[in-house]
Amino acid sequence: MIFLTLLAPIFAPYILGWPALATLVTLAADLGITLGLGVAAGNPGLPDYLSLSLTITLVGAWLGLTLATALWRNLESSFDRMPWLRHTQELQSRKGGRTYQTKCPFTGLRPTARCPSCSCRVHDIALQPPDRWVESLPVCDVPLRWDLAKEAMAGAENPIQARESLDRALDFRGNVLLAGVTTCCVGCAAWQKNCHLRPRLALGMTSVSVTFVILPWAFSGFSDTIGVAGTALQVATEALAVSYSTLALLVQIQAVLRANAFLVEYAAAVPELLPLFRPPTAGLLAHLHALFLHTPWEG
Ligand SMILES: [Zn+2]
Ligand SMILES: [Zn+2]
Numbered sequence: 046m047i048f049l050t051l052l053a054p055i056f057a058p059y060i061l062g063w064p065a066l067a068t069l070v071t072l073a074a075d076l077g078i079t080l081g082l083g084v085a086a087g088n089p090g091l092p093d094y095l096s097l098s099l100t101i102t103l104v105g106a107w108l109g110l111t112l113a114t115a116l117w118r119n120l121e122s123s124f125d126r127m128p129w130l131r132h133t134q135e136l137q138s139r140k141g142g143r144t145y146q147t148k149c150p151f152t153g154l155r156p157t158a159r160c161p162s163c164s165c166r167v168h169d170i171a172l173q174p175p176d177r178w179v180e181s182l183p184v185c186d187v188p189l190r191w192d193l194a195k196e197a198m199a200g201a202e203n204p205i206q207a208r209e210s211l212d213r214a215l216d217f218r219g220n221v222l223l224a225g226v227t228t229c230c231v232g233c234a235a236w237q238k239n240c241h242l243r244p245r246l247a248l249g250m251t252s253v254s255v256t257f258v259i260l261p262w263a264f265s266g267f268s269d270t271i272g273v274a275g276t277a278l279q280v281a282t283e284a285l286a287v288s289y290s291t292l293a294l295l296v297q298i299q300a301v302l303r304a305n306a307f308l309v310e311y312a313a314a315v316p317e318l319l320p321l322f323r324p325p326t327a328g329l330l331a332h333l334h335a336l337f338l339h340t341p342w343e344g
């Protein structure tokens with residue numbers, strides 16, 4: 046949590062690419078308010094109220110988006126049942142009593158590899174190599190399939206086999222700061238990054254933002270006694286609150302847009318994947334949408 050707090054402002058722009066620049070706009074607006082109108086240490090005045098409203102608006106937008114994609118149209122419901130697996134059953138052929146999955150559900154090609162998360166057999170094209178630094182960054186690194194690990198131990202008859210499946214389950218990992226995962230199929234990658242890792246990062250940053258926004262109000266007496274330093278502290282915490290909440294909102298927007306883009310791309314191959322909306326195809330909106338789908342440093 047402490048690493049997430051400290052490192053998020055560095056890694057969130059890395060995850061976001063160009064849209065991260067929007068943070069400079071809200072930050073400039075906040076500094077315009079607090080420095081332009083003149084924050085005074087101690088009792089909160091107009092600039093403090095305006096800065097607070099800005100943060101509340103951003104946090105509210107994040108909350109609205111998060112709730113809408115969980116309660117109104119559940120984004121994860123297209124992923125967590127791994128419909129591409131069910132779909133492969135139609136592609137199985139029986140040969141001498143054993144069933145073979147003969148086609149990769151994402152590409153329709155002959156399978157060449159197995160996804161360590163969902164065990165789907167996919168073609169190379171649908172197998173994602175590990176994201177950059179995921180295997181080397183030691184902080185905010187999380188196993189993503191605890192459920193598989195538990196299953197491996199629960200159904201343990203053969204200890205060696207159980208150990209192998211446990212290892213495989215724990216080796217499939219993600220990093221919250223990078224929104225990246227180790228090798229897996231494109232379905233699991235889109236699912237884990239956009240339904241777990243990015244939302245977790247956004248939630249973490251929102252919590253930090255809310256903490257910063259409360260500080261000047263909770264310690265107005267203290268900031269009053271230290272005078273100019275108190276004013277500087279108040280300007281800084283309010284600026285941090287606005288920055289963190291902007292980044293959180295952007296990361297959540299990116300999660301929804303990327304998950305939806307995946308659903309749109311593979312809906313033809315796996316009909317159970319249901320896109321939330323049709324992506325914009327022309328105009329400014331289409332341009333903005335594209336910026337969220339690709340960073341300049343992604344391969
Ligand atoms: Zn998979
Ligand atoms: Zn989930």
Ligand SMILES: [Zn+2]
Pocket residue numbers: 339343344
């Ligand atoms: Zn590319």
